[in-house]
Amino acid sequence: MSSEQFKSKPGLARILGACRYSWAGLRAAWQHEAAFRQELACAIILIPLALWLGETGLERALLVASVLAVLVVELLNSGLEAIVDLASPEIHPLAGRAKDVGSAAVALAICNVPIVWALVLLT
Numbered sequence: 001m002s003s004e005q006f007k008s009k010p011g012l013a014r015i016l017g018a019c020r021y022s023w024a025g026l027r028a029a030w031q032h033e034a035a036f037r038q039e040l041a042c043a044i045i046l047i048p049l050a051l052w053l054g055e056t057g058l059e060r061a062l063l064v065a066s067v068l069a070v071l072v073v074e075l076l077n078s079g080l081e082a083i084v085d086l087a088s089p090e091i092h093p094l095a096g097r098a099k100d101v102g103s104a105a106v107a108l109a110i111c112n113v114p115i116v117w118a119l120v121l122l123t
Helices: 003-007 011-032 034-053 057-087 093-122
Strands: none
Touching: 011 034, 011 057, 034 057, 034 093, 057 093
16 A cells, blocks of 8 residues: 555554554664564563552653653664665765664663653652
């Protein structure tokens, strides 16, 4: 199905199609991205821990959101890297910069986790 055919679908059909594409994206990240697998393994440990350690709904939400943010940024970075590799298979300074910036975003998301956890759990 082309993207135009998908976009013209109404209501539930469009939602189900979007879910299929999202699931395919998660599968692709799992299959092709070692960093995503590692971060997901951490999330599988940290999210239940966050739900247990957080004392209020807001605390639990902050702890879980900080972990999920890492996965979201990793998925965006993986998509960016795939597009850069497709558009510029040869080494190019702008391609390298794009990949470095995406990697920096992941690093900041990862650094954010212990900061949020410390602020929530130690104050």
